[in-house]
Structure formats: C-alpha cells, structure tokens
Amino acid sequence: MPDGMAPTPTRAPVQRAPFDAAVFGVVVFITTELMFFAGLLSAYNIARGRVPMSIWPPPDQPRLPIESTAVNSSFLLVSGVLIWLAVRSLRGRSSSALRLAVAGWLAGALFVGLQGREWVSLLAQGLTMQKSTHASFFYLIVGTHGLHAVGGLLALGWVVQRLMRGTATLSQLRAASVFWAFVVLIWPMIYVMVYLG
C-alpha cells in the first residue's frame, strides 16, 4: 500500500492464487530433480545390465552395509513423517509445530551423519570411487542424494529458525517440506536399486 493512502477498491477483489506459488515452484523444481535421479538410476541399471549378475557388485570389493543402512533409512523416514506432522500442526495453528519440526530436522541430520560415518568406514576398507563402475555409481548416486539431504536440511533449518522467532509462514514450511518429502521418498528407490540390486 502506498504510504498514507487509503485503498479505494474499484471492483470486488478477484479471488486468485488457486495454489501457493512457493510450493508450486518447488514442485516444478522437483520435476527436474526427479528426472535427474531417473537419469542417474537408469545409467546405473544400464551399466549393471552390461555385466553378468554374478559379478555385480564385483565379488572382490567390500560388501555394502545393507543392514545398518536400513536402520539409518528408518531415521530418514521418521524425519519425513515428523516434518509432515509439523506442517499439519502449523496449519492447525497448534503449538507443537516447532517441536515436531526440530525433531524432524534432528532425525534427518542423524541420517546424514550416520551415512557419512558409513562412507568413512567403506573408504577405510578400500572401496574408493575408482575401484569399479559399481563403486563409482554407488558413491555418485548416494552422494548426490546426500547433497540433496543437506540442501533440504538447510532449507528446513532456515524455516525452523524462523519458527523459533515466530516469523515463519505456512507457505515457507510447506515449500521446504515438499522438497524434504522428495528427499525422503526417493531414498527407498535408491536403497532398493543400489544396495539391494
């Protein structure tokens, strides 16, 4: 509104904004991200299809920690649920939104930290990116997902910080949570294809 001027409506305000532009923008962005991971995963599958099943992953390299990663993954899934609940409670103007969001953020951060520890131990066992095509794809795909998780945590952390000061809007939390949902939901596919495949 211009300073010192009262609004003089000329016609009934048109009801617009059928959707939240910030969320919509993130959804459009996720389309690209989805295709990006689709590219990575299909490249992985093409490379896997070139060799006999018996040497994929190559038998002479350290085995991927399937079990501990499954445990780690549960933290990520829990985090996704907590963030979703945080959005719901902020929409319902409930006071628990901040607690839920913080808990969700911590669970997500725990996932990233545990996965990082796993990488360190794999590298210590001699599984480097140059070891085999399988190892290259493993680090590339899981690392890319890790970067996305870090990005999602940064976005969520920014919203949490605003929630603490009481300046966060529902739209902001929603936009961050939609991206986080993408990070959470793409992970099971990666786990099944890369760890179990």
Next chain:
Amino acid sequence: MSNAAPTATAPHAHEPGHAPDGHSHDHHDHHAPQSFFQKYLFSTDHKMIAQQYMWTGVAMALIGGFLAYAFRMQLAFPDKWIPGYGYMSSLEYNTAVTNHGTIMIFWFAMPVLIAAFGNLLIPLMIGCDDMVFPRINRLSYQIFLLSAIILISSFFVKGGGFNGAWTAYPPLSANAEYNMAGTGSTLWVLAVALEFVAFLLGGINFITTAMSARAPGMRLWDMPLVVWMIVIASILFMASVGPLIAGAVMLLFDQNFGTFFFNPERGGDPVLWQHLFWFFGHPEVYVVLLPAMGMSGDIIAVFSRKKIFAYKTLLYTVFATGIISFFVWAHHQFIAGIDPRMANIFTVTTLIISVPIAEMCFLFIATLYGGSIRLTVPMLWALSFVAEFLLGGVTGIFLGASGADIYFHDTYFVIAHFHYTFVPIAVIGFFMGFTFWFPKMYGKMLNETLGKIHFWITILGFNMIFIPLFFTGMWGDHRRIYNYSHFPELHRVALQDLRIVATVGLLIMISAQAIFLFNVIKTFRAKQENPGPNPWHSNTLDWSAPSPPPHGNFAELPTVFRGPYEYSHPERESDFWPQNEPPPGSST
C-alpha cells in the same frame, strides 16, 4: 487493490500467495536513484533482466559468428591466412566448431528466445507487475553471466578450449589424452552445467508466473500463443535436462577423478552418454523452437488482421509435440550400435513428430489466408521463419529414417539440416521478436527500409550458406574434416567451389548485420516521437502498457475480457479489439 496512486507503487492485486521467503517486495523502491550496477547488474525488474539476457546473448552470438567465420574460411581456403584470425590448426578448428555450436545453442538461442523474450513478455502479456520470484530471476541471470564468462575463459587456458564437438561424446570428451584440452574440457562442462542451473531457475519462474499471476479474467485459453509456448518449452526443458545434468556430472568425474562411467575397457559404456545427452538434446530443439513458433504465430495474426486459425488445435499440436519429443532421441544414434529393432521404433516416432509440426505450419498458412497482410519487417521475419524452418523439417525426414541415415550420418547434409532449423529459430526468431517488440522495449520505431534491406540480405546469405552444403553432404563430405585437400576423393573442384560459395554466403550474412546494428544505433540516437503504446494495433496486454513500460508495467493492472486474437470483428469500427477493453455497455 489500489488505484488511488496508480503510479506510486506497483499494484499487487495478483501477487499470489507469498514469495518463497517473503522478500519479493524489494523491487518496489524504484524512486531511489540507482547506481549503474544496481540498475544494470542487480535489477530484479523482469524487463531489465530480459535486456541483460538479450544483449549478453547477442554478444555471445557475435563470438559464435566469428568462430563460424574462422572455420568456414579454413574450409574454403585450406591453410591460408584468415583475416582477423591468422592461421588455423586442426586443434583450433575443432575448438572453433565445438564452441560455435555450444555458444549458438546454449548462449544465444536459449538466453534470447526463452530467457529474454520469456522475461519480457510473460509478465506483460498476462498483465502482472513482475515475475513471481524476482530475486530468483536475478540470480538466474547472474549464474548465466558467470557461465558465459567461464566458457569464454576456457579459450585461454592451457591446451585451449574444449574441442570434442558440442555433443561431447566420450571417450574423446572424457580423456585429456585424446582431446588435449584437459582444463578446457572441464571448464566447458562446468559452464554448460551452470547455464542449465540458470535456465532451471528461469523456467521455475516462467511456469509459476504464467500459472498463478494472470490478470483477472484471463483464462488459460486467453493466453497469447507465445506465452503458452514459452511455458511449454520451459516444462520440456525442466523435464529433459535432468538426465543430461546426471551425464555431465559423470563426465566431470571421468575427466577429473579417474572414474570410468563412459570407458568401455573398465565396465563403462560410451553410448550411455549419447542416451543421456540426446534424451535432453532432442527436446532441446523444441525448447528453442516453440518460443519462436509462438512469436511467429502472434506476429502473423497481428499483421494479417485475423484470428489465429484454430487456436486450441494449435496448442494441442504443441502439447503433442512436447510429449512426442521425449520419444525420438535415439534417432541421433542409428549408427552408434543400437539395436536395429530399436532404430525402427525411433524412426516411426521421429516421422510422427513431424505431423504436429506440419500442422502448426498449416494453421499459420490458414491464418494468412484471406487476411489483410501487411509486410512489415517483423512480418517478413515471421513468414521467413515458417518458410525456412519448413526446409529444415522436410530434410529431417531423410535423417529420421534409419536406413537413409546410415548414409547421411555425420555428413554436411546433417549440418545443413539442423542449421535450417536452428538459424530460423535463433537468428530469425531473434530478429522477429526484436523488431516486433522494439517499440515496446524502447518507445521508438526502427527504420522499415533499412530493416527490409537487412532482412533480404540476411536471408539471401543464409540460404547461400546451407543449400550448397546439402549437396556437398550428399556427395559425402564428412562434417569433422578441417582440410579436405587431405582427402583426394573429396578434394574435387566442384565440391570445393560449393564450399567457397557457402563461405561467401556466410560473409554476406555477417556483413548484413552491420545494417542491423546501424539501424539500431541510429534509432537509439535519433530524437523520435514516442509511437504510443500500440503502434501495431495489437490486442495483447503488453501493448496496453506504456512504451517503454515503467516499473510495475501497468498504471492499473488490466482486466481481461476476451481472447488475444479478436481482429477484424465484423461489428466493430476498428479492426482490433484489445483484450482489456471493457465490453460495450459495461459500467467501467
């Protein structure tokens, strides 16, 4: 929301929801005097960002054009001294062709057609004050500028610029032992990846703005063609670029970190890159084609004073093109060793995609039929766009047929074919949009006579370059040879003469651009009366804003009452009916 002080603040009636982080209001303090950098580098105004994209793109086109000049001279007069360049080695030749292709597609066609015209036209044509995410928009241009700087700097590092062709097929692109340009290749991949990030941010803005910030009364089916087409092109880009970014990351790792995603000796797959590249590369053709198509449609409607023939059908063909464009990519790989049965399928899809494109051309012709055609400069460009693009499309049929492609693959026939698509798209598309919206952008009119001279010489030069190349291609000229005198079967007088004709055509086309620059500079310097907001008597909302549009575009945000193409309505005195003109008898 407020019309009490119509010019003081950009109205916000249509600002939907909230900006992602609540900071979209910074583009309103336009009364404060702005420094040069604030105004030209850090502006969030969509029109300024459009200008930035446009002139950066034109500057890059000059570099790309210079590279074309250098290597065409080398081809016509092998190993002779090239004025303005010097002697050209084989390595430099490969660098020149690689970067000519890269620059013209990624740093000229994309920024000018999508980013510049998208930024300029979408808010103006849908009647809102700015993009939904102005700061993301500004970031988009800054990243784009950075990518351009990185690409240019790659020419000057040790080993020179990247020389593995714009398609960057491994193992040539992946291994510095083969391409002898380690740093240059890495910078090239980096620049391309950054450029994609820039357009990703732009695309998010275009789609979101067109979907959520339209003026009251404007339905989706009331949007002008060019807005539709830029939105669909953005969707195509966003959906297709992911796999290429994945491939680019893998290529970067192969180049620098000793992985072997594309190295067959160690379990990688070089054809994998081709799949990832062309999965993007083919939709990319339509990403740049559609905005040019949309502009030509709008311009043809204005200058034939007729409604676009079958507006909705036209859009359905665009949707069809967009969908089919994801299923044709392997027609670039017929001789890369893919399964012939797969080649058959891709032949069929490739032939199918020509149907909606042909349909679009027919609808434009039907729009012209019976219209009162005015051959202004923008109209000439729009008509030539359809005509020349048609030649590119028709020759594409030969290449899309997997049998014929075995012979034509990697010959100059391919070069001529895709230049008959890309030159109309990028060069003609730019001139078409620039001459048509010049009065809107700058509040002045270009000289029509100079414009027509420029048009005819450019078109003459363009055809003179590429018609001979169809013939040399059919006679077997391979496209990646820098000196044909090393190949006795290709070093014939007749063939060499055709190569010289093509080079002369290029010289004509380049020198014609001096007329264009002269015309623009003369118009900028001349004192000229403002032609008013709507010199072409067009219907769309952009022409209801003042020329040039101020910050916030419209004094009062418009309301839309009808579609964009109501020309020559039988019950009206004037032959146009602006979208925002209230219907007769309404109280406002």
